Amino acid sequence: MLRKLAGYVKAGRWNAWRECPETHSIIVRMEEAMRAYRTVAPDGTGESLYEDRKSQFFGFAVHAESAEEAITFRHAVIERIPAASHYVSAWVLADGSEFYSDAKEPRGCAGLPVLNAVKGADVADTACVVARIFGGTLLGKGGLMRAYTKAATDALAAARIVRRVPCRLVDAVVPYPLYEPLAKRAPDWGAHVDSTDFAENVTLHLSVPTELAHALVDGIREFSNARATCTIGSQELRYLP
Numbered sequence: 001m002l003r004k005l006a007g008y009v010k011a012g013r014w015n016a017w018r019e020c021p022e023t024h025s026i027i028v029r030m031e032e033a034m035r036a037y038r039t040v041a042p043d044g045t046g047e048s049l050y051e052d053r054k055s056q057f058f059g060f061a062v063h064a065e066s067a068e069e070a071i072t073f074r075h076a077v078i079e080r081i082p083a084a085s086h087y088v089s090a091w092v093l094a095d096g097s098e099f100y101s102d103a104k105e106p107r108g109c110a111g112l113p114v115l116n117a118v119k120g121a122d123v124a125d126t127a128c129v130v131a132r133i134f135g136g137t138l139l140g141k142g143g144l145m146r147a148y149t150k151a152a153t154d155a156l157a158a159a160r161i162v163r164r165v166p167c168r169l170v171d172a173v174v175p176y177p178l179y180e181p182l183a184k185r186a187p188d189w190g191a192h193v194d195s196t197d198f199a200e201n202v203t204l205h206l207s208v209p210t211e212l213a214h215a216l217v218d219g220i221r222e223f224s225n226a227r228a229t230c231t232i233g234s235q236e237l238r239y240l241p
Helices: 002-010 021-033 067-080 111-120 140-158 176-189 210-223
Strands: 037-040 046-052 055-063 086-092 098-101 126-133 161-174 192-198 202-209 229-240
Touching: 037 055, 046 140, 055 067, 055 140, 067 086, 067 126, 086 111, 098 111, 111 126, 111 140, 126 140, 161 176, 161 210, 176 192, 176 202, 176 210, 202 210, 210 229
Parallel strands: none
Antiparallel strands: 037 161, 046 055, 055 126, 086 098, 086 126, 161 202, 161 229, 192 202
């Protein structure tokens, strides 16, 4: 496959990757993986508690980038609330896959409402678990659907939501007198100073949303009167408020 793609490039057929189904599939998956999306912040958990006729529904929303991470978190909830009779879970991943489980509640009354709450919050790489402690009174299908929806929705609302955005890494080499003024100006271009190296000149390692990278470089050159040297590097996903 790689030889075929290299042959296309050598022949100057830059768009010929579309003729190679395997390569096309890989590129499509890579493009999907680098799309911006909303998600629960990796460093926090949204929590909620909803009560109905003495039944308690504990909701949790967390960042999860795989089914394995979501399942691991469900086990953590089981350990945290061992008295619960049901641990309903659902998740949506950035690759478009999704899952829900009713955890032996009546079909369609638990897992699906939790999944719909996650999808309604417009987030991905996000898992939600609702643990139910039975209060002795049957709630009926309608009551269960309302309770699981409320617990999941409130947990998601309590979570800190961030955007995971494709960013370009940009290195800006500037004279020392421009270092502090440029570092203060970086947020105006939507950029973040990740780190700094001090040598004969100062190198600011910046990250900026991909669509703003060239505007950042133009802004730095104008701001420095062309005394700064900028290099646009690789692309990676970053969490932004």
